[in-house]
Amino acid sequence: MTGEAKNRRVTAADVARSLGISRATVGFVLNNTRGQTISEATRKRVIAEAARLGYRPHTAAQALARGSSRIVLLVLPDWPVEHSLGRHIAEASRVLEEAGYSLVTYTLHETGVTRPLWEALDPDVVIGMLPFSEKDLASMRASGITTIVPDPQTEPAEWQKGPSVVAGPELQVSHLAGLGHSRIAFAAPDDSRLARIIDARLAVARDTAARMGLTGMDDRRINVHDASSRSAVLEWSRDGITGVVAYNDEIAAAIAGAALREGISVPGQLAVIGHDDTPLAELFVPSLSSIRLDIEGLGRQIAMTALNAADGRGGAAEDPPLVADLIRREST
Amino acid sequence: MTGEAKNRRVTAADVARSLGISRATVGFVLNNTRGQTISEATRKRVIAEAARLGYRPHTAAQALARGSSRIVLLVLPDWPVEHSLGRHIAEASRVLEEAGYSLVTYTLHETGVTRPLWEALDPDVVIGMLPFSEKDLASMRASGITTIVPDPQTEPAEWQKGPSVVAGPELQVSHLAGLGHSRIAFAAPDDSRLARIIDARLAVARDTAARMGLTGMDDRRINVHDASSRSAVLEWSRDGITGVVAYNDEIAAAIAGAALREGISVPGQLAVIGHDDTPLAELFVPSLSSIRLDIEGLGRQIAMTALNAADGRGGAAEDPPLVADLIRREST
DNA sequence: GCAACCAGTTCCCAAGGGGGT
DNA sequence: CACCCCCTTGGGAACTGGTTG
Numbered sequence: 001m002t003g004e005a006k007n008r009r010v011t012a013a014d015v016a017r018s019l020g021i022s023r024a025t026v027g028f029v030l031n032n033t034r035g036q037t038i039s040e041a042t043r044k045r046v047i048a049e050a051a052r053l054g055y056r057p058h059t060a061a062q063a064l065a066r067g068s069s070r071i072v073l074l075v076l077p078d079w080p081v082e083h084s085l086g087r088h089i090a091e092a093s094r095v096l097e098e099a100g101y102s103l104v105t106y107t108l109h110e111t112g113v114t115r116p117l118w119e120a121l122d123p124d125v126v127i128g129m130l131p132f133s134e135k136d137l138a139s140m141r142a143s144g145i146t147t148i149v150p151d152p153q154t155e156p157a158e159w160q161k162g163p164s165v166v167a168g169p170e171l172q173v174s175h176l177a178g179l180g181h182s183r184i185a186f187a188a189p190d191d192s193r194l195a196r197i198i199d200a201r202l203a204v205a206r207d208t209a210a211r212m213g214l215t216g217m218d219d220r221r222i223n224v225h226d227a228s229s230r231s232a233v234l235e236w237s238r239d240g241i242t243g244v245v246a247y248n249d250e251i252a253a254a255i256a257g258a259a260l261r262e263g264i265s266v267p268g269q270l271a272v273i274g275h276d277d278t279p280l281a282e283l284f285v286p287s288l289s290s291i292r293l294d295i296e297g298l299g300r301q302i303a304m305t306a307l308n309a310a311d312g313r314g315g316a317a318e319d320p321p322l323v324a325d326l327i328r329r330e331s332t
Numbered sequence: 333m334t335g336e337a338k339n340r341r342v343t344a345a346d347v348a349r350s351l352g353i354s355r356a357t358v359g360f361v362l363n364n365t366r367g368q369t370i371s372e373a374t375r376k377r378v379i380a381e382a383a384r385l386g387y388r389p390h391t392a393a394q395a396l397a398r399g400s401s402r403i404v405l406l407v408l409p410d411w412p413v414e415h416s417l418g419r420h421i422a423e424a425s426r427v428l429e430e431a432g433y434s435l436v437t438y439t440l441h442e443t444g445v446t447r448p449l450w451e452a453l454d455p456d457v458v459i460g461m462l463p464f465s466e467k468d469l470a471s472m473r474a475s476g477i478t479t480i481v482p483d484p485q486t487e488p489a490e491w492q493k494g495p496s497v498v499a500g501p502e503l504q505v506s507h508l509a510g511l512g513h514s515r516i517a518f519a520a521p522d523d524s525r526l527a528r529i530i531d532a533r534l535a536v537a538r539d540t541a542a543r544m545g546l547t548g549m550d551d552r553r554i555n556v557h558d559a560s561s562r563s564a565v566l567e568w569s570r571d572g573i574t575g576v577v578a579y580n581d582e583i584a585a586a587i588a589g590a591a592l593r594e595g596i597s598v599p600g601q602l603a604v605i606g607h608d609d610t611p612l613a614e615l616f617v618p619s620l621s622s623i624r625l626d627i628e629g630l631g632r633q634i635a636m637t638a639l640n641a642a643d644g645r646g647g648a649a650e651d652p653p654l655v656a657d658l659i660r661r662e663s664t
Numbered sequence: 665g666c667a668a669c670c671a672g673t674t675c676c677c678a679a680g681g682g683g684g685t
Numbered sequence: 686c687a688c689c690c691c692c693t694t695g696g697g698a699a700c701t702g703g704t705t706g
Binding site for chain 2: 009054056058059060061063064069070071089090093094097102104105106107109113114115117119120121122142143144224225250253254256257260261279280282283284285
């Protein structure tokens with residue numbers, strides 16, 4: 001038994017040999033190389049033969065030769081991401097793929113004991129939902145990654161004006177104000193990793209409240225595992241606060257639950273609104289009003305931003321009006 | 333201005349040139365190549381110079397030359413994964429990294445409009461939490477991926493006996509039975525993607541119930557968006573069922589919520605236990621008893637399995653006793 | 665340490681056919 | 686009618702950065 005099948009992978013050279021043409025030509029056809037014209041007949045033969053042999057380009061070889069991996073790395077924050085971020089990522093994948101890129105997602109863990117994925121993947125673009133830390137930026141640069149979004153060059157305060165930050169708090173506050181609540185409090189998780197985004201949202205909430213003629217807004221950090229929500233509702237009750245804007249549904253549930261346990265009715269004595277529209281909001285009793293973001297739109301936007309950063313395609317990065325919807329339920 | 337800095341990445345050749353030695357030697361040192369002895373002095377110089385120049389191996393080039401990407405692709409199911417799967421993945425990353433592999437996670441979307449990531453990444457191993465569909469297997473084979481876990485060769489029924497499937501339902505049923513509930517029902521989501529795992533868990537629950545001398549177990553599919561939980565609790569109440577084992581915390585919350593809205597007390601008239609110990613379980617009022625799996629352990633196990641599949645390392649794939657804990661709260 | 669290799673990509677050039685002068 | 690030029694088509698070979706006999 002000498003002629004053992006090596007079962008090697010099919011290469012472009014195999015396709016070329018089988019057709020009696022050159023590797024280069026195979027490459028030209030399969031890549032639609034601009035500046036090279038190939039007769040329609042040859043083109044057809046190449047495509048057919050490649051399919052027949054089951055040819056798959058070797059991605060590592062491609063990456064080496066062209067000097068780019070065609071990978072976009074989406075870095076997700078370590079903290080509980082907005083629910084249904086999944087769809088949003090699916091949509092981003094779809095758009096990127098049409099442009100020849102692959103989207104890989106990666107959750108950055110605070111502990112940082114593992115080597116970040118950008119070192120192992122050599123992505124063309126690293127894109128995050130929040131500005132990166134100096135440490136991460138240094139690590140990326142050391143790995144030769146030049147395209148980073150959000151761009152560390154620009155003012156890091158920029159993203160704070162993005163609709164994904166702004167739209168929610170605006171809706172939350174104006175909803176409560178519209179219902180007649182004149183004394184409103186803001187509640188967020190007691191998590192330092194979230195500090196920046198909490199501050200940004202709080203600022204928007206304050207701003208909106210001021211525009212609607214409300215007075216100062218109490219601001220609390222809640223730990224869902226201890227008694228902080230209990231003391232918060234007791235003090236609010238004492239101080240005449242009747243509406244609470246929560247950073248997310250989890251905090252909203254903690255507040256509403258603490259109120260119920262203290263005999264404060266929801267929404268009668270205290271109205272609560274969450275953010276993200278997670279299953280928790282729908283299932284809690286009473287069900288929680290919340291904010292639902294247009295995640296498909298967000299996904300498309302991420303993809304466009306990445307394409308733009310990678311090669312200037314993707315059109316003008318026009319911020320499409322990100323739609324956030326108020327989902328009204330029993331808690332307000 | 334002729335000597336413009338090209339700002340090219342630092343290659344092993346640069347390190348070699350700068351030291352007046354050959355590229356090969358640099359490779360030997362940096363890879364600790366066995367069967368090649370390098371003097372300690374040279375070794376030190378190479379390492380120092382590589383660090384000084386900021387040398388990073390080009391992963392695509394490595395992958396091409398050695399014929400393997402050192403990437404393990406963990407495919408996550410499309411359905412809501414157990415909460416805090418994150419930790420579990422972090423632990424798996426850590427273990428794999430020590431062995432020189434990178435872990436990339438990937439959520440496989442049902443719609444399947446996007447090209448699966450294994451085609452773009454050429455991972456050495458693809459590992460899933462559930463057996464793969466024939467279609468996915470075919471696509472992997474076409475991409476040249478030979479190492480797949482769970483091994484499609486073996487009986488696909490195998491994983492159903494794994495502790496991650498078995499431990500939860502056992503604890504749930506025995507807990508309720510231990511509290512004196514003699515008529516128990518099982519509630520799961522109405523989601524066809526989950527059918528296999530639901531059936532597996534249900535079988536375990538039935539088995540456990542029988543062993544504890546309980547009679548038949550009603551089995552329901554719940555859609556959290558409609559009235560199915562309402563009709564379920566009404567019928568259970570009528571039929572004298574006093575305990576419910578839920579597939580996850582979300583279903584448990586839907587059941588408990590429906591009961592409350594119908595004036596059925598929890599746990600007084602109906603006890604409910606969830607699974608996964610998500611924030612929902614802690615925050616719901618009344619708080620929900622649940623099952624917490626040892627996710628770090630699960631992560632380590634995944635990593636070991638992958639290493640074993642990749643190169644036979646990782647030790648015997650001894651199933652470490654996966655610990656599942658009962659978290660008792662107000663709902664039981 | 666030299667040199668062959670991994671599997672593509674791409675620059676540059678050669679051959680050949682067609683049309684214009 | 687002969688000649689020349691240009692454009693289309695496709696090939697040769699260097700190159701990407703490491704690994705290994």
